[in-house]
Amino acid sequence: MRIGIYARVSTQKQAEKGVSIEDQIRRGIEFCTKNNYSYEIFKDEGISGNLPIQDRPALLRLFEKFFLKDKELNGLFVTEFDRLTRNPKESITIRELLVENSIQLFELSAPINLKDPTQDLLMGIKGLLGSFERKKTIVRIKRALETSALQGKALGGPIINYGYKKDNRKMIIVEPKEAEVVKIIYKMCLEGNGTKLIASYLNTNGIPTKRMNLGGMKMKVKNKEQTNFIWRDSVIYNVLTNPIYKGERHFKEHIIPCEAIIEKNVFDAVQITLKNRKHFKNTTNKYFYLLKGLIFCAKCGSRFYGRKRADLSDNQYICSSQRYSKDYCGSRGINITKLDEWIWESVLSLPEDFKLALQKRFDNLQIMGRNLAIKALLEEKEELEDEAVKLIKLFSNSRTGNRFTKKRLEEIEIKTTNCEDKILKLERQNIKSEQEEEILNFLIKTIKPFNKLIISEEEKQTVVRALIEKIQINWNKDELMHQIKIIYKFDLFSEILLTKDITINYKKSGYSVRAKDFNEVIKIELRSPSSRITPLSPKTKDFFILPIKPDS
Numbered sequence: 001m002r003i004g005i006y007a008r009v010s011t012q013k014q015a016e017k018g019v020s021i022e023d024q025i026r027r028g029i030e031f032c033t034k035n036n037y038s039y040e041i042f043k044d045e046g047i048s049g050n051l052p053i054q055d056r057p058a059l060l061r062l063f064e065k066f067f068l069k070d071k072e073l074n075g076l077f078v079t080e081f082d083r084l085t086r087n088p089k090e091s092i093t094i095r096e097l098l099v100e101n102s103i104q105l106f107e108l109s110a111p112i113n114l115k116d117p118t119q120d121l122l123m124g125i126k127g128l129l130g131s132f133e134r135k136k137t138i139v140r141i142k143r144a145l146e147t148s149a150l151q152g153k154a155l156g157g158p159i160i161n162y163g164y165k166k167d168n169r170k171m172i173i174v175e176p177k178e179a180e181v182v183k184i185i186y187k188m189c190l191e192g193n194g195t196k197l198i199a200s201y202l203n204t205n206g207i208p209t210k211r212m213n214l215g216g217m218k219m220k221v222k223n224k225e226q227t228n229f230i231w232r233d234s235v236i237y238n239v240l241t242n243p244i245y246k247g248e249r250h251f252k253e254h255i256i257p258c259e260a261i262i263e264k265n266v267f268d269a270v271q272i273t274l275k276n277r278k279h280f281k282n283t284t285n286k287y288f289y290l291l292k293g294l295i296f297c298a299k300c301g302s303r304f305y306g307r308k309r310a311d312l313s314d315n316q317y318i319c320s321s322q323r324y325s326k327d328y329c330g331s332r333g334i335n336i337t338k339l340d341e342w343i344w345e346s347v348l349s350l351p352e353d354f355k356l357a358l359q360k361r362f363d364n365l366q367i368m369g370r371n372l373a374i375k376a377l378l379e380e381k382e383e384l385e386d387e388a389v390k391l392i393k394l395f396s397n398s399r400t401g402n403r404f405t406k407k408r409l410e411e412i413e414i415k416t417t418n419c420e421d422k423i424l425k426l427e428r429q430n431i432k433s434e435q436e437e438e439i440l441n442f443l444i445k446t447i448k449p450f451n452k453l454i455i456s457e458e459e460k461q462t463v464v465r466a467l468i469e470k471i472q473i474n475w476n477k478d479e480l481m482h483q484i485k486i487i488y489k490f491d492l493f494s495e496i497l498l499t500k501d502i503t504i505n506y507k508k509s510g511y512s513v514r515a516k517d518f519n520e521v522i523k524i525e526l527r528s529p530s531s532r533i534t535p536l537s538p539k540t541k542d543f544f545i546l547p548i549k550p551d552s
Contacts, residue, residue, distance in 0.1 A: 003037045003075040003106070004062045005029065008044040008083045021045055028077045031106065040065075040073065049086035053094075059084070066101045075104045081112075161244050162210045162235075163261050172249070172258050179261045181207055185239050186262050189270050192462060195233035195240070202231040209235070240270055269489075272469075290340045290461050291317065291471065298474035298483070300329035306336055317473075332475040334482055334504075344460060346486060346500055347467060348451055351443040353500065358436060370426045377426075381419040388412045480506040 005028030007021045021043050032039040042058040053059055065072045076098065078084055085091050095114050098105055105112040160166065163182040165175040181202070188198045211229040243250060246267035247260030262270075276293060289306035296303055297319040304317040316333030346353075391405050450463065472485040484502040503519045 001035075001037045001075050001104070002073050003028070003032050003039045003077050004042055004065065004073040005032070005039050005077045006042045006059065006062055006083060007079075008047060008049065008056070008059075010046060010048045024079045024083065027079055027108065031077055031108070037075065039077075049082055049084075052087075052090060063097065066097070066103055071101075074102065075106060077106045079108060081105075081107055159210060159214070161242065162239060163245065164258075174259050174261060178210070178213070182239060182245060182261050185236060186245075186266060186270055189240055189273060190266070192465065195236040198236045199231040199233050202236075207231070237274075240274060243267070288457055289317075289336070290457060290464065291343060292461075294465070294468055295471045295473060297321065297329060297331050298472045298485070299331050300327075302329070304334075304473060307333075308336065330475070330477065331473070332477075332482070334473060339484075342484070342502060343464065343468075343471065343486065346502070347464060348447060350447055350467070350488075351440065354440055354443055358440065374423055374426050377419045377423050381416055381423075384412050384416050384419070388416075482506075 005025060007024035007028070009021055009024075025041055025043065028041070029039065031037075042062045044056045044058040047056050053063060062073070062076070081091070084094055097103075099114045105114060160172065163175060163178045164172050165178075167173050185198055185202075188201065189195075193201070209229045209231055239245070243255075244258060245260065245262045246264045247258055249256040249258050287306065287308040291304075292306060293303070295317055300319065300321050302320045305320055306317055308315050315336050317336055317339060318333035319329060319331040321327045321329045321331070322333075388409060391409060394405075455463075467488055469487045469489045472487070474483040474485075475481075476483060482502075482504040484504070486500040486502070488499070505519075
């Protein structure tokens with residue numbers, strides 16, 4: 001008899017527990033030598049027993065020999081049947097194939113008669129138990145991993161997210177030197193640099209990757225061992241989009257808090273930058289458009305795009321819904337040259353506009369009006385609280401009317417909360433925010449020098465994109481006017497929401513319309529406080545800079 005000895009392990013742990021490939025093969029050879037059987041060895045290393053036959057090279061070759069016309073093998077040796085498979089359905093198929101081809105199965109030194117219904121049933125039960133045990137093990141491993149993750153521990157091997165490391169308890173903590181590199185990556189992204197440029201900068205300056213910091217650990221890349229690892233744009237993108245850097249580790253449906261490297265408002269700003277960047281890509285267009293990717297239609301939400309002709313017979317930003325006649329929203333295009341001028345002038349006048357808006361907000365009459373409103377709300381709140389105290393005393397020792405009392409107390413609670421919210425909002429409007437002062441100083445220092453400089457259109461575009469979040473354009477057909485709203489980026493970094501409204505009125509001139517007059521109003525609002533928004537600290541202000549330095 002010629003025996004096929006089959007051995008398989010899927011993990012190193014199995015080898016350590018005494019079921020290594022070598023141990024299985026040794027037992028098979030001893031069995032064949034003792035019984036004067038010739039043999040051939042087949043082994044699958046690092047392969048799961050749950051995979052089908054066709055995905056296990058050695059097992060597939062073994063079964064091919066069973067099916068040959070002259071049948072090179074007529075026996076099969078395994079230390080345990082689950083070496084062949086851990087899948088119950090696959091187990092049935094294998095047993096049927098062995099019976100049909102008259103292959104004698106040996107498990108250790110005992111022959112198994114698969115034609116005997118009792119032994120076949122026992123093998124089936126054994127396979128089911130093996131499968132059940134495997135599934136239990138997987139569940140236990142997953143639970144252990146989930147528990148470790150929820151405790152803040154790092155999973156896996158030595159390679160964890162760049163900027164972090166494990167302490168002696170396997171807890172994730174910040175690695176200071178790498179954390180500084182992460183901040184550089186985020187800063188460069190907000191300055192307008194793409195992922196390839198950031199990767200190139202890090203490589204040029206000899207900043208090591210995580211693997212290089214760990215000693216250049218070996219890794220197979222396209223079947224070749226590699227020990228030198230450089231920064232790549234895909235790695236930079238992962239750093240820029242992983243919420244761990246704002247203090248949130250995501251594990252399945254859980255969000256586990258950890259030490260943040262990047263402030264949340266900066267992380268969110270980068271996500272918006274990455275999302276919008278595809279609209280700012282240079283294309284094969286032969287014309288330059290200063291406001292490309294920034295203009296949106298107020299009616300349908302579509303983007304405006306630039307359309308020019310050499311003879312200037314066409315020179316407009318138009319709503320992209322015009323491309324499809326069925327979806328056209330009716331918005332009229334706007335002259336490119338004029339809109340570019342208006343927006344650039346609006347940027348240059350930001351410091352003065354911002355200063356005037358602040359003065360208007362803190363007009364004495366408005367402050368007096370808000371104080372009177374606060375006083376009335378405080379009185380209303382006090383009356384509601386008195387009523388609540390009386391109701392509680394009246395019915396504390398009686399069950400009668402409790403249902404109605406509870407309902408009224410709930411109403412009082414809602415009204416009291418509304419009063420508190422209104423008071424807080426009014427009080428905040430009467431407080432001159434430190435953020436507003438910082439933004440004003442920033443605008444004066446950064447933008448004023450541009451009035452004296454001659455800069456290129458590309459440099460203007462960089463400034464505009466750094467300051468403006470979006471521009472909304474609405475066409476009022478009845479009034480013959482364009483209404484333009486400029487929304488600035490300050491609200492990404494602070495509690496300030498700054499907008500400028502520009503109205504252009506037109507008059508008919510034959511079949512065309514021409515701009516008649518121009519009016520603009522700047523508005524400044526202080527938003528409600530949010531956990532994701534913090535005052536502009538020196539760290540945050542470092543991120544909020546323009547890529548072009550006017551004093552250089």
